Amino acid sequence: MSTSSITFNRRAFIRTSSLASGGLLIGFNLFTACKPKAQPPVDISQLNFNDFNAFIKIADNGAVTIFSPNPEIGQGVKTAMPMLIAEELDVAWKNVYVQQGILDTENYSRQLAGGSQSIRLGWEPLRQTGATARQMLVNAAAAKWGVDPSECTTSEGVITNSKGETLGYGEVVREAAVLKVPENVTLKDPKHFKIIGTDAPNVDIDKIITGKPLFGLDYKVEGMVYACVLRPPAFGKILNSYDDAKAKAMPGVLDIIRIGEKAKELAKEGVGNWTVVMGKSDKVVVIAKTTWEAMKAKEAISATWVDDSAMESTEFQDNQLLGLLDGKEFKTLRKDGDIDKAFSQADKILERTYESPFLPHNCMEPMNFFANITDEKIHLVGPVQTPEYAATAVAGMLGRDVKDVHLEMTRMGGGFGRRLYADFVYEVAEIANAIKKPVKLVFSREDDMTAGTYRPAIKYRIKAAIKDGQVTAYHLKEAAIDENMYGLIPNFFPAGAIENYQVDVANYKSNITTGAWRAPYTNFLAFAEQSFFDELAETMEVDRIKLRLDLLDKVKGTVDERIEYSPERMQNVIKVAVDKSGWGKKPEGVFQGFAAYYCHNSHVAEVADVEVEHGLPVVKKITCVVDCGIVVNPLGAINQIEGGVIDGVGHAMYGDLSFMDGKPQSQNYDKYRLIRMGEIPVVESHLIQNDLAPTGLGEPTLPPAGAAVANALKAATGNRFTQQPFSKFPELMKVPTKPLIG
Structure with missing residues (x-):
């Protein structure tokens, strides 16, 4: 690979490295390692460490400790990103120790978990930093020997000169730490990788399976109390009055207070996302000796809530979004050619409307956070995807300098976008400031499902024109709650493949809080578009795979810089999926559905196999092919692929959250349906091998899963699904007495 030029001093090296990390939405982790055969002790806390730079000890x-600044939500960055540095440092992975760093805005920037961008954006900066650190160690050893650095080689943390003399990294780290940063370093050619591309177990796996404290719910300190919050029962309600006499008399209850004034002040000023996630209502807080005692006392509080006349409508009806689809108040995100003219000249027109409900995040670990606020500092600990934003907002809320905030991140038991919105951090900070004690705020499952930010309800209308056997126009319209947070993606497939192409969006305002949900804006769009393409192929009487491949052919060689996907890479995953899944070659009784999609910079194709059991279709297998460039950690990659597919299948089949008068109708798993163990299909994963830079993987396999299943259900039942969840329409699940041909 090419030589990278760097012109900066050591302090700039540290500062620029951290900027590359945080500014690029990655968890920046730096490494070095041990002498061959040296076995670092299990407890490295007693060793005499020397700081090599801001990230390495x-x-x-x-023995080496590397601090991982970015939050770990199960996406594997705490394992995969260190591998990038360890590779270029030329160290033994088995001798690398990783620790979660704290929020440090001086050395890191934008310590964030979200967007499936960590590996993609950290690929070159992390490797370059590792290579630079290695060269500094080599230079130190060369100076010690009195030889030219070019005479030295490295292997697994040991430097060797032309005479065969050796020095371990630990023996020269003090000298290396004060040397001038080299201006040019060379990165490894992928064919020489030793660590990248090999399976590495999660660095936290032993602690996870043995129950060692890692997660926010595990965190405890001496003298800590627990808090549970009574929030409005419905969106659009505010607290009027409450009676806490019975609750105060219950065992373990220490105090009951009212909070919300500071949040309301910031909401009025339009600061941050206070209005979105905090609402405008006061809340009642129970302080107790244990979580259970706080939860039980909260249930004993009698509160009255009234409508907030200043708020938007909280009710949501299907006809509101349909009305938007039929209206004219649209924002056009992309417009190619003249769709009206193409539709007027069409031989055939296909038009369909697709609908999805709100969805909660349902993280296994409910929202929780710790706070202790003194005159000296604001101490925050817990699981959050946006620690810097949370710290800044808390400091602003309390009128303190952000430098007073000391925020420690724990591992998260799921995030999926919910922990991007740090409302629970603001709440616990306000509570701690009021009671002047260290306190842990814990949500119940009911709190989690009723006081969340939800995937917005969405409707898509897709219309296509067919002329002389070709697709001549494509019009995609979206109506969503709060603009689906980010709006549609107008430059994904089939953008560029159809001459007359238009994407429009409209939104309906509601107090039901919406936000990012795993694979934002594509998690349902992929189902709509890929279901539509299957039906379009049927209407045109052409092969569904060929239709997609032919359209992709039209994008090749395009000069349209807006196009974000690669037609060649998309065609490749399609062809591999067809081959690996045995597409069209399955025995009678196996019904297959296909989908291909690009998002988060990765190309994915999936085939679902459905069989009939007891008269009902059952998803038995998903074959998934992914092109995400070079795979840093195949073991972690497979975990992400399988998790995304299962999540996609489960929510397409069962996920449904409705509201009545602003109140969520499902408050726990007795009414909210998730996929069950016995319903999980076999996921067969295939990773395309190439030397291209890595792209996203935490989210891209979720969006096409629902479409592949829907298309397979059509093959099995003869019925098309245009709404999710599929289980909501049992009449469409009925399989004909005489089975269809798969």
Whole structure:
């Protein structure tokens, strides 16, 4: 690979490295390692470490600790990103220790978990930093020997000169730390990788399976109390009055207070996302000795709530979004050619409307956070995807300097976008400031499902024109709650493949809070578009795979820089999926559905196999092919692929959250349906091998899963699904007495 030029001093090296990390939405982790055969002790806390730079500590015996600044939500960055540095440092992975860093805005920027961008954006900066650190260690050893650095080689944390003399990294780290940063370093050619591309177990796996404290719910300190919050029962309601006499008399209850004034002040000023996630209502807080005692006392509080006349409508009806689809108040995101003219000249027109409900995030670990606020500092600990934003907002809320905030991140038991919105951090900070004690705020499952930010309800209308056997126009319209947060993606497939192409959006305002949900804006759009393309192929009487491949052919060689996907890479995953899934070659009784999609910079194709059991279709297998460039950690990649597919299948089949008068109708798993163990299909994963830079993987396999299943259900039942969840329409699940041909 090419030589990278760097012109900066050591302090700039540290500062620029951190900027590359945080500014690029990655968890920046730096490494070095041990001498061959050296076995670092299990407890490295007692070793005498020397700071090599802001990210690395190397002990004199070669043991290394690397601080991982970015939040870990199960996406594997705490394992995969260190592998990038370890590769270029030329160290033994088995001798690398990783620790979660704290929020540090001086050395890191934008410590964030979200968007499936960590590996993609950190690919070159992280490797370049590792290579630079390695060269500095080599230079230190060369100076010690009195030889030219070009005479030295490295292997697994040991430097060797032309005479065969060796020095471990730990032996030269003190000298290396004060050397001038080299201006040019060379990155490895992928064919020489030793760590990248090999399976590495999660660095936290032993602690996870043995129950060691890692998660926010595990965190405890001496003298800590627990808090549970009574929030409005419905969106659009505010607190009028409450009676806490019975609750105060219950065992373990220490105090009951009212909060919300500071949040309301910031909401009025339009600061941050206070209005969105905090609402405008006061809340009642129970402080108790244990979580259970706080939860039980909260249930004993008698509160009255009234409508907030200043708020938007909280009710949501299907006809509101349909009205938007039929209206004219649209924002056009992309317009190619003249769709009206193409539709007027069409031989055939296909038009369909697709609908999806609100969805909660349902993280396994409910929202929780710790706070202790003194005159000296604001101490925050817990699971949050946006620690810097949370710290800044808390400091602003309390009128303190953000430098007073000391925020420690724990591992998260799921995020999926919910922990981007740090309302629970603001709440616990306000509580701690009021009671002047260390306190842990814990949501119940009911709190989690009723006081959340939800995937917005959406409707898509897709219309296509067919002329002389070709697709001549394509019009995609979206109506969503709060603009689906980010709006449609107008430059994904089939943008560029159809001459007359238009994408329009409209939104309906509601107090039902909406936000990012795993694979934002594509998690349902992929189902709509890929279901539509299957039906379009049927209408045109052409092969569904060929239709997609032919359209992709039209994009090749395009000069349209707006196009974000690669037609060649998309065609490749389609062809591999057809081959690996045995498409069209399955025995009678196996019904297949296909989908291909690009999002988060990765190309994915999936085939669902459905069989009939007891008269009902059952999803038995998903074959998934992914092109995400170079795979850093195949073991972690497979975990992400399978998790995304299962999540996509489960929510397409069962996920449904409705509201009545602003109140969520499902408050726990007794009414909210998730996929069950016995319903999980076999996921067969295939990763395209190439030397292209890595792209996203935490989210891209979820969007096409629902479409592949829907198309397979059509093959099995003869019925098309245009709404999710599919299980909501049992009449469409009925399989004909005489089975269809798969």
